[in-house]
Amino acid sequence: MDLIHSISENQETPQPFYLLDLGTVERLMHSWKHSLPTTKPFYTVKCSSNPALLAAVASLGANFNCASQAEIETILGLGVSPDRILYTNPCKAVSHIKYAASVGVNLTTFDSKGEIEKIKQWHPKCALLLRIKIANDHTSWRPLGTKFGVLPDEILPLLSEAHLSGLKGCVCGSFQFGMPPKQVLNIGGGFKDNSLFSEIGKTVNEAIKDMEAAATAPLSVMAEPGRFFAETVFTLVTNVFGNE
């Protein structure tokens, strides 16, 4: 903060800019591991693709949630291996699917029959996670249920469709990597760096324990935090030229 004061007191600073606090990124990862120790974070690149933030998050061991070819390219460019990337987009361009296949990004999400057909044709090795619509997410700051996800009565028909097509699937979902079946639960995003986070962690961990007790195969849990890692790590530095 002293640094920010000394910079902002210098009226010569020509352009506003962001300062990234790498110490905060580290604290956030520590807090994630502490509160959600068994949930693997896949940082959602669209929330900030600042290269220094991405490199820090990668070096702290996070995986990545990419929505496009450009985002996948950025993450692979950091030297991150393709098996640390989840490709999530409810309506994927065929050229992006082919690209994902060519670089070995083999895990994606879907919520419609059309996506199954495209993936079967262009990336048959890809494993699928079915997106379920969030009920009652009107209290959410960013209600993604308006953008994607299936309703409960669409789950079984789509799963059997994916199964029939020979793809490895899925209800957020059990799929196989040439190994015994594994159950995968993706709890998505929406986490904030605030005092509620550890409470949320406790609730989620309890639910995971219950699911593990009921699971027929090892359960792997993942999440797609975005703002959690991007919202509190930047400070805008700018001159105030007048205040009247």
Ligand SMILES: *Cc1c(COP(=O)(O)O)cnc(C)c1O
């Ligand atoms: C934007 C987005 C996220 C991240 O959301 P936050 O609320 O910032 O955590 C996660 N998953 C998907 C699919 C998204 O589009």
